[in-house]
Amino acid sequence: MDQNWDDLRLFLAVAREQSLSAAGKLLRLDPATLGRRMARLEKTLQTVLFVKSPQGYALTEAGSDLMQRATKAEQAMRAATAGVPVQSDRLSGQIRVGAPDGAANYLLPQVCAAIAAQNPDLDVQIIALPRVFNLSRREADMAIGVSAPTAGRLVVQKVTDYKLHLAAAEGYLSAHPQIASVADLQQHRMVGYIPDMIFDRELDYLADLGVNRVALASNSVSVQVRMIQQGGGIGIAHDFSLPATPGVRRILTEEVSLTRAFYLIRHADDRRNARLSAFADALAVGLRAETARLEALAAGQTAPKA
Structure with a gap:
């Protein structure tokens, strides 16, 4: 990827947080400066990466594609820094996701099936329970929540x-x-x-x-x-x-x-786990797209492409 890594690092923060202010807090960067950097990136790539609205920054199809490629670059950077060889792009092993049963019944099956289809060696387990999951007790690798927890050593990302x-x-x-x-x-x-x-x-x-x-x-x-x-x-x-x-x-x-909103919640200790981070990014992108598709159908509108 020939794009400047610093631009991609900032892009990933905005894409994950869907907000200049939230991303700015994580990066310790002024939101206005961050907005100019994203505008410059779009101009350089000659494509629109975000749909901007009062609710925040939502990824376009081109933005989702760049996020996938930027995430792979991020994984490679982490692996190189840690002194370990870069692993295959494909995910493997077992990942357990906890979710309230609305998301677990109507969204996660098709999203996780799509991720699994791209990663044949990956096993995904969905725990559907109408309660808050305790990640500190390792009930799941990550969880979907309907509010952002304020206690505990957690990393919280608004999904959609x-x-x-x-x-x-x-x-x-x-x-x-x-x-x-x-x-x-x-x-x-x-x-x-x-x-x-x-x-x-x-x-x-x-x-x-x-x-x-x-x-x-x-x-x-x-x-x-x-x-x-x-x-x-x-x-x-x-x-x-x-x-x-x-x-x-x-x-x-x-x-x-x-x-209301869905939040992706992870234990803070897992932030440097490239495998879980890659899955979390794919899960967030899939949830956003599937929610938009189904809501459009419910409203009797033409559904956007999945």
Whole structure:
């Protein structure tokens, strides 16, 4: 790769953090200076690497391609510094990923299958549990979380935002009173989390809507979605779950639209592990692309290329 390594180092930080300010803190570099460096890199390569928005910097297809190549260069640099030979580009061995069951059911299977297809000697294990994982006890090599932990020796990277909306089965909607506003929800059965088993405050969706009773509840996202699909009632569903749930559609999308985020969480001691870092980068890129693809399908739009 003939690009200046320092430019690539800065690029990787912005790509992983999806924010000039967050990357700037890690690099101890002024965000404005970092922004100019990224603009210069795009000009040099004559391609757009990021989609810039108030929410941050998201990689374009060209940016994702450069990230993969830059990650390989980073691995080579680390190996050379450590005095060990550069390993094959392919990943091998076992990697265990912990995730809440929404991500584990609707996103990770296809993302991890794609990574495994490119790395035949790699074994990927997905632990789907509706709770926070303890990486210090090595329950997993890395975890997906819905909030950024503030305690412990951890490295936290925001992966992507995702959207949630109220949803109901077509059959339920046709058999029950019309829903024209949030106030109308009081006349309907609600599906959601078991209140005392909500493991992260980011998941307490219904309380903000003034819903006091959850008629059908589960600590599992996939069970909630199935309850909605079976006509059990109305609930908050991840947009990325709806393409896999025929007969269910979003409602009151203008009045109720929630945005949450997935974070990739790793133990600080693993930062210099080239194998885990390469997998983490591939996982983050895949999760961003698959979330965008499925959300576009849910919204009835043309899905971007995977």
